[in-house]
Amino acid sequence: MPVPTDRIAVTIHAADPLSRAGIVRHLQHQPTVEVVPSSPPGAAGPAAATVAAAAAVAVMAVDRIDEPSAAELRELLRGGERPVVLIARELREPELLAVVEYGVRAILWRHQTTEERLFEAIRQSARGECVLPPDLIGRVLGQMNRLRRSEASAACAGTGAVPPFGLAPRETDVLRLLADGLDTRTISEKLAYSERTVKNILHGLMSRLQLNNRAHAVAYALREGYI
Known part of the structure; x- marks a missing residue:
């Protein structure tokens, strides 16, 4: 989504206060990034709408995708208007496919997240671009290939269709x-x-x-x- 000004408003979503503090520390020296308060999940009303409109990018930090974090992620991505930068410690193949299908535009490994990489992921996401680590791209392609082979085998066996x-x-x-x-x-x-x-x-x-x-x-x- 194009950003109308030279500043990018960012909301931070992390269950762990230390993770949130670390993200704020990474961004506090970036003059073109403004961290704005995030509304609680399911919040409604004028105040929540104002925050949602102001936030050009959401940054979410998780260890792994579980049911609560998946629900929060879907809520952040509802409507497809606000890109999300996901910082994760690990993602198994089903979780990886799920977050890509939800509409996540950028994924960073927590152990590789530096101030420069986080800012670049936010900047590219705000421009509508996608950011994935090279090893993650390989895993996505590998999983897709496995799914295609499985579908082809099912079709040949008469139990499914491509x-x-x-x-x-x-x-x-x-x-x-x-x-x-x-x-x-x-x-x-x-x-x-x-x-x-x-x-x-x-x-x-x-x-x-x-x-x-x-x-x-x-x-x-x-x-x-x-x-």
Whole structure:
């Protein structure tokens, strides 16, 4: 989501006070970041709406994804308007696929999170870009490949079916470049499309397939074997 000013408003979500203090310490020297109060889960009313509108990016720190943290994550991502930077100690494959499908745009390993890496993840997320550690990308691709092989085996055995083809070739081309971390302008240059055309392609497929955002579209394309 584009940020309308040169400052990025950030809310911090961490059950552990020490984790929250550590994130604040990482961000307090960044002049373009403003940490704003976060409203409690499920909060409503004018005050909560003001905070939600002010927060361009949410930063959430967890050890692992359990039921309470998954519920909070889904609440933060509701509506697809606010990107989330997730800082995790570890993620198992099912948890990894879940957070990607929820719409998380950036994931950082806690032991690798420095002030510079956190700020860069926030900045890129605010611009609508995705940030994943290299080893995490490999795990996502590996899990998707396993799912595709499982689907193919089920189809051959007569116990299931491979999902029908649902993406046009140019949609696949756009999503493949999006998965490589390219922005709209660079994708348009590589495919010789206008930026408006690229945006229309993404909007069309997300509307047709009921996908929440670009990260969800990439996750869908990976899971279904289109890219």
